[in-house]
Amino acid sequence: MGLLMVFVRVLFLILVMLQMGTNAKIQPKVFDVTRYGAIANGRTDNTKAFERAWSDACKWNGKSRVLVPRGTFLVGSITFLGPCKYSIAFTLKGILKAPSNPSVMTSDQWISFRYVNQLAVNGGGSFDGQGASSWKSINKNSKALPISLRFEFVKNSRISKITSMNSKNAHISIFGCENLNISNVKISAPGDSPNTDGIKIGNSKRMRIWSSSIGTGDDCIAILSGSSNIDISDVFCGPGHGISIGSLGKYLNEKNVWGLSVKNCTFRDTTNGLRIKTHASSSASIVSGFTYQNIHMDNVENPIIIDQQYCPYPPCNLQTPSHVQIKDVTYNNIWGTSSTKVAVTFQCSQKFPCKNIVLNDINLVHHGPGGSATSQCSHVNGVSSGRQIPPSCL
Numbered sequence: 279m280g281l282l283m284v285f286v287r288v289l290f291l292i293l294v295m296l297q298m299g300t301n302a303k304i305q306p307k308v309f310d311v312t313r314y315g316a317i318a319n320g321r322t323d324n325t326k327a328f329e330r331a332w333s334d335a336c337k338w339n340g341k342s343r344v345l346v347p348r349g350t351f352l353v354g355s356i357t358f359l360g361p362c363k364y365s366i367a368f369t370l371k372g373i374l375k376a377p378s379n380p381s382v383m384t385s386d387q388w389i390s391f392r393y394v395n396q397l398a399v400n401g402g403g404s405f406d407g408q409g410a411s412s413w414k415s416i417n418k419n420s421k422a423l424p425i426s427l428r429f430e431f432v433k434n435s436r437i438s439k440i441t442s443m444n445s446k447n448a449h450i451s452i453f454g455c456e457n458l459n460i461s462n463v464k465i466s467a468p469g470d471s472p473n474t475d476g477i478k479i480g481n482s483k484r485m486r487i488w489s490s491s492i493g494t495g496d497d498c499i500a501i502l503s504g505s506s507n508i509d510i511s512d513v514f515c516g517p518g519h520g521i522s523i524g525s526l527g528k529y530l531n532e533k534n535v536w537g538l539s540v541k542n543c544t545f546r547d548t549t550n551g552l553r554i555k556t557h558a559s560s561s562a563s564i565v566s567g568f569t570y571q572n573i574h575m576d577n578v579e580n581p582i583i584i585d586q587q588y589c590p591y592p593p594c595n596l597q598t599p600s601h602v603q604i605k606d607v608t609y610n611n612i613w614g615t616s617s618t619k620v621a622v623t624f625q626c627s628q629k630f631p632c633k634n635i636v637l638n639d640i641n642l643v644h645h646g647p648g649g650s651a652t653s654q655c656s657h658v659n660g661v662s663s664g665r666q667i668p669p670s671c672l
């Protein structure tokens with residue numbers, strides 16, 4: 279009797295393991311939003327249908343896929359919440375449209391994914407934030423507009439082959455994520471649209487961004503407090519404000535930023551190229567271990583800039599020097615054209631001068647009034663080697 283029970287249990291266990299094994303290999307179970315009542319007419323609010331499709335997919339005991347087929351679907355603010363049972367994909371073939379009026383949105387983000395492991399967002403479709411009408415009404419006292427796509431505490435995941443356009447605020451915001459890859463993404467908004475950052479990264483580690491094109495009215499990519507091991511390659515940026523670290527030093531208790539690599543990127547008609555910006559304040563942190571390599575600048579206002587007196591809304595109190603220590607930053611093979619005379623600016627902190635800044639093979643020319651390109655240094659220690667146009671001030 280006892281032996282029979284053991285036998286039955288072992289058999290049961292084997293069956294369960296087999297089932298799990300096949301689930302892992304077979305095609306994901308598809309949860310098509312139109313099966314949940316979503317209508318692709320661009321007018322019907324499909325929020326509930328999308329929420330139900332996600333909820334069922336997330337609970338599914340195997341690989342799952344939420345599918346948004348071709349067509350234009352209007353959806354309001356949605357949070358796609360994990361953890362899910364298994365890996366999950368959000369495959370967007372059509373176009374998602376946000377309500378053009380932000381006041382009907384129930385959150386300060388439009389589409390958000392939280393606490394999901396092994397998420398894939400893909401499909402070739404577009405997220406249209408419909409920002410144009412809200413950009414016009416922004417003033418200093420406006421409430422923050424919704425961010426288009428927000429990823430919070432998402433791990434071991436991939437975002438690929440999607441377009442994000444005309445966000446009301448930032449396009450993609452990443453917070454608390456780890457091992458997240460972003461590739462073949464296209465991000466666009468007009469060059470004069472306010473606050474439309476491309477990808478904003480805070481408190482995240484082990485991220486890769488490659489083969490993507492970003493043109494917006496703010497930073498192409500902004501890397502904020504607490505981020506480390508970020509690899510960016512083969513990204514086209516323009517128009518926009520460049521790839522920025524910071525701003526840092528605005529809030530108390532900011533965390534260090536380290537391990538950034540930016541390779542094989544092009545900047546065209548941007549205000550900045552490679553920028554590190556910190557406020558003049560006593561908020562302390564360390565920024566270290568950056569490599570910028572093989573970067574093409576085409577008509578960029580500030581191709582290389584460290585600005586430790588960053589002041590977006592003057593006047594600022596510049597009495598307290600920045601307490602952010604910047605060190606170990608290498609610029610290797612940076613070439614092209616600067617639209618202003620000063621192509622290289624290192625304006626570091628008087629109290630915490632920049633350390634070990636390395637310039638190797640710089641060829642940034644300026645055509646136009648004022649003569650050839652120059653560089654400006656203050657409170658910076660470092661070395662230069664190879665070609666130096668403009669002449670190095672290190």
Ligand SMILES: *[C@@H]1O[C@H](CO)[C@@H](O)[C@H](O)[C@H]1NC(C)=O
Pocket residue numbers: 434435436457458459486
């Ligand atoms: C991200 O890309 C790296 C390098 O190609 C790879 O090792 C890693 O497994 C990828 N992560 C995911 C979640 O796909």
Ligand SMILES: *[C@@H]1O[C@H](CO)[C@@H](O)[C@H](O)[C@H]1NC(C)=O
Pocket residue numbers: 511512541542572
């Ligand atoms: C950058 O481009 C060079 C030359 O085309 C290539 O050998 C290298 O693998 C690229 N690096 C990255 C990180 O894309």
